[in-house]
Structures are given as structure tokens and as C-alpha cells.
Amino acid sequence: xxxxxxxxxxxxxxxxxxxxxxxxxxxxxxxxxxxxxxxxxxxxxxxxxxxxxxxxxxxxxxxxxxxxxxxxxxxxxxxxxxxxxxxxxxxxxxxxxxxxxxxxxxxxxxxxxxxxxxxxxxxxxxxxxxxxxxxxxxxxxxxxxxxxxxxxxxxxxxxxxxxxxxxxxxxxxxxxxxxxxxxxxxxxxxxxxxxxxxxxxxxxxxxxxxxxxxxxxxxxxxxxxxxxxxxxxxxxxxxxxxxxxxxxxxxxxxxxxxxxxxxxxxxxxxxxxxxxxxxxxxxxxxxxxxxxxxxxxxxxxxxxxxxxxxxxxxxxxxxxxxxxxxxxxxxxxxxxxxxxxxxxxxxxxxxxxx
Numbered sequence: 607x608x609x610x611x612x613x614x615x616x617x618x619x620x621x622x623x624x625x626x627x628x629x630x631x632x633x634x635x636x637x638x639x640x641x642x643x644x645x646x647x648x649x650x651x652x653x654x655x656x657x658x659x660x661x662x663x664x665x666x667x668x669x670x671x672x673x674x675x676x677x678x679x680x681x682x683x684x685x686x687x688x689x690x691x692x693x694x695x696x697x698x699x700x701x702x703x704x705x706x707x708x709x710x711x712x713x714x715x716x717x718x719x720x721x722x723x724x725x726x727x728x729x730x731x732x733x734x735x736x737x738x739x740x741x742x743x744x745x746x747x748x749x750x751x752x753x754x755x756x757x758x759x760x761x762x763x764x765x766x767x768x769x770x771x772x773x774x775x776x777x778x779x780x781x782x783x784x785x786x787x788x789x790x791x792x793x794x795x796x797x798x799x800x801x802x803x804x805x806x807x808x809x810x811x812x813x814x815x816x817x818x819x820x821x822x823x824x825x826x827x828x829x830x831x832x833x834x835x836x837x838x839x840x841x842x843x844x845x846x847x848x849x850x851x852x853x854x855x856x857x858x859x860x861x862x863x864x865x866x867x868x869x870x871x872x873x874x875x876x877x878x879x880x881x882x883x884x885x886x887x888x889x890x891x892x893x894x895x896x897x898x899x900x901x902x903x904x905x906x907x908x909x910x911x912x913x914x915x916x917x918x919x920x921x922x923x924x925x926x927x928x929x930x931x932x933x934x935x936x937x938x939x940x941x942x943x944x945x946x947x948x949x950x951x952x953x954x955x956x957x958x959x960x
Contacts, residue, residue, distance in 0.1 A: 631888050634749045634839055635695040641892040642690050642747075645899050646683065649674050653903060656729075657686055658719045660704050663694040670720060671729045700754035701746060702797050705833070705874070708744045709804030712831045730810050730829065738816040740829065742809075743880065743902050745895075747836040748871070751864040757795050759803055767794030770802040770877050783950060784826060788848035788855040789877050796860050797870045801878035804831040821927045822942045822954050824879040833878025834898050835871045838885050842868030847876050852945065852952055914944070921946045924955060 610619050630640045646655065656671035667689040672682040707719035712729060720726035731737035759767045771790040784806035791798065808815065808828035815828040824832065842865045848855040857873050858866040875882040883898065885891035916923045925942045938959035943952040 635693075637888045637891060638747065638749065638838060639691050639693070641888065641895050643687055644892050645895040646674075646687060646690070647678050649683075649899065651675060653899075654729075655686060657689045658704070658708065659693050660700055661697045663696055665692050665694045667692060668720060670726055698754060699748060699750045699752050700756075701748055701752035701871070702756040702795070702800055703754045703758070705744065705746055705797060705800045706756070706758050706803075708746075709800065709809075709831055712742050712744075712804060712829075713809045730813065733813055737810070737829075738814040739818060741817060741832070741902075742830070743832045743834060744878075745834045745836060745898055746871070746874070747838070748840075749838045750840060751867040752797065752870075759795055759799055761794075767796075767799055768792075769799040769806075770796075785877075787852045788850060790854070791857040791873070793857075793859055793861070796873070797867075798857070798873035798877045801831075801833040801874040805833070805878050806830070820929075821925055821940070822951055825951055826879075831878065832880045833874055834880035834883070834902075835875040836883045836885065836891075836894060836898070837868055837871055838891050840864075840868050841884060841886075842866065842872060844869045844872055847872065847882070850953055852950060919944065919946060919949050925951060 609623070610616070615623065629636075631637045649655065651674055654671045654673045656669050658668040659666045662668075669686050669689045672686070674683050674686075675681040676683075678684060678687060704719060707717065710716070711718035711720055711726065714723065714728035714730065716722035718726065729742065731740055757767060759769055761767055761769070765771075770785045771792070785802055789798075789802065793799075805826065807830070809831065810829040813829055817827050817829060819825055819827050843858055858869045860866045860870040872882040881898065881901065883894040885894050913926050914923060915926065923944045923946065925944055927940045927942060929938045929940065930936075936959070938957055940957045940959075941955040943955050944950070945952055
């Protein structure tokens with residue numbers, strides 16, 4: 607033990623340790639609330655956050671995306687924390703359904719997690735207030751495996767629900783360069799399909815496409831949803847993501863069992879160009895969430911410029927990206943390979959920072 611003043615804990619210190627654990631960590635739901643609250647509390651006015659639960663249980667309150675204030679005892683932040691701490695956890699785990707409803711919220715259509723369009727305010731800012739370059743993120747957090755029946759993605763015939771498979775996305779804008787390769791699989795209506803559905807399409811066609819591009823990570827300049835996923839106390843069969851986005855990858859079949867459903871949770875974050883985080887204890891969970899918020903904050907405070915080393919696409923053509931992150935005043939120069947045939951962005955060749 608290292609948390610007591612002496613070489614060992616006194617009886618009073620042990621009793622206090624137990625009381626702290628019992629108050630905040632004896633159930634995964636309490637641990638999760640504690641971790642989420644500890645991450646939200648220090649957030650400043652540079653970020654807007656909302657909250658929604660999987661079920662409309664008694665006492666649960668969904669909070670639309672609002673600009674945070676400094677104080678935890680007033681304003682939008684207090685309302686958000688009250689909703690988090692007051693959430694009641696019970697019933698099934700409809701992750702696909704609710705991620706789809708979160709996507710509909712960003713698309714500003716009925717059937718969203720906040721109801722029909724008359725029940726909520728579209729989260730996109732106007733062009734005059736920066737909506738054209740606004741970035742949007744969903745953090746999907748669960749301590750279990752999804753068990754909902756879901757077939758809510760578009761498509762017809764053999765392509766129904768196969769959003770992340772190359773060339774089969776029901777995308778009217780034709781932006782299928784974002785799917786296929788390591789992003790795709792042969793399974794329909796998966797959590798990964800939902801994440802892809804709201805990543806590769808323009809969710810706000812009335813706004814110009816000025817969303818910052820992060821070469822090799824998030825190449826979409828249109829308004830889209832980036833998906834992060836957090837698994838607490840549950841694990842899948844995979845321990846790492848694909849290393850080459852352009853090469854096919856064998857994702858496990860989510861219908862085979864619970865472990866494969868957690869792999870699908872990882873796949874969703876991969877397709878949504880976010881991160882998958884797995885935690886098995888309170889400290890790791892809190893640190894994972896803090897890392898997610900820090901990454902989002904840094905991403906929204908970044909600027910970049912790109913150039914290529916050749917005016918003709920040939921073998922050896924490289925994309926150079928200079929990046930500056932205003933949050934911690936850091937920078938980087940990255941070289942990223944381009945496919946000599948398609949021009950698609952590939953793996954990072956090197957980074958000056960590393």
C-alpha cells in the first residue's frame with residue numbers, strides 16, 4: 607500500500623478506504639459515473655458536451671449538447687453532471703440502436719436519441735459561427751455486450767446493411783473511398799456499419815465542407831460523426847487494430863458470441879476514426895476517458911497544411927503534413943504514403959515528432 611502516511615495503513619485509514627470504495631466504486635455503474643464526472647468537471651468552455659442513456663428509465667435525463675461553463679455547481683455543467691449521477695442502469699444493451707439514434711441527432715432528422723426534430727435543437731452551429739469546420743464526436747460507453755435486434759441501415763438486396771464493405775455503401779454523395787479495405791467486413795447491420803454510416807456521409811449538406819482533415823487518420827472534410835468506444839470490464843478476442851487501412855482484415859463475426867460483439871465495438875471506433883478503449887479497473891477507466899477528452903480537445907485545436915512531393919501520381923509519391931496543436935503548443939511533420947494507382951492515403955512513412 608502506498609496511499610497511507612506510514613509503512614502500513616491504520617484501522618481508521620482502512621475504514622476510510624473501504625468507505626470511499628463503497629461510495630464510489632462498489633458497482634460498475636457507480637465507477638462509471640465517478641469516472642465520467644471526474645473527466646467532465648475540469649472541462650472548460652472550449653468544448654460542448656451532451657449526455658444520453660441507453661434507456662429512458664425513471665430518473666434518467668438526456669442532455670442535449672451544450673457549451674460547458676467552468677463551475678460544476680451551476681449552469682450547463684451542473685445539469686450535465688446531475689444527469690450523469692442520476693442515471694439508473696437497467697434493462698438490455700441496445701448499442702447499435704442507440705449509436706444509430708446518436709447519428710440521427712447529428713444528421714438532424716427524426717428518430718434521434720432526443721426524439722423527432724421538434725423535440726431537440728440541431729447541434730450544428732451556423733456557418734457564421736463556425737459550423738462549416740465543426741467537429742463532432744460520440745463516446746459510446748458500455749459494460750456489456752449489445753443484445754438488440756437492429757436492421758436500421760439503408761441498402762437493398764445483398765447490400766442491405768453492408769455499409770463498410772467496399773463500394774456497397776448506400777451513400778448518395780459517392781464518398782465510398784472511406785470504406786472497404788480494413789474497414790469492411792461481410793456482416794450486415796453491425797455496430798461498425800453504424801459508425802461508418804455516420805462517418806462517410808455528409809450529415810449537414812447545407813454547410814460547406816471545411817472540417818479539418820488529419821491525413822492518415824480522419825480524411826473527411828464533410829460534416830461527420832467520429833466514434834470513440836469504451837468497454838469497461840469486458841474484453842473481446844482482438845488485442846489490436848489493423849495496421850494497414852488499405853488491406854483487407856478479418857474482423858470476427860459479431861453473431862458468434864459476446865466476445866465478438868466487443869470486437870465489433872472496437873471495429874466501430876476504427877470505422878469511425880476514433881479510438882477503442884478497454885478498462886478493467888476504476889483508475890484505468892478514468893484515465894481512458896480523460897485521454898479521450900484530451901485527444902478530442904487537441905484534435906479540435908489543431909491546424910495542418912499538406913503538400914505532395916510530385917505533381918504526378920507515381921510510385922514513391924508521398925503526402926507531407928505539417929501539424930500544429932494549439933492545446934499544448936506542439937507540432938509535427940509527417941510523411942504519408944499514397945497509393946500509386948488510386949491516390950488513396952495509406953500508412954504513415956515517418957514522423958519527425960517520433
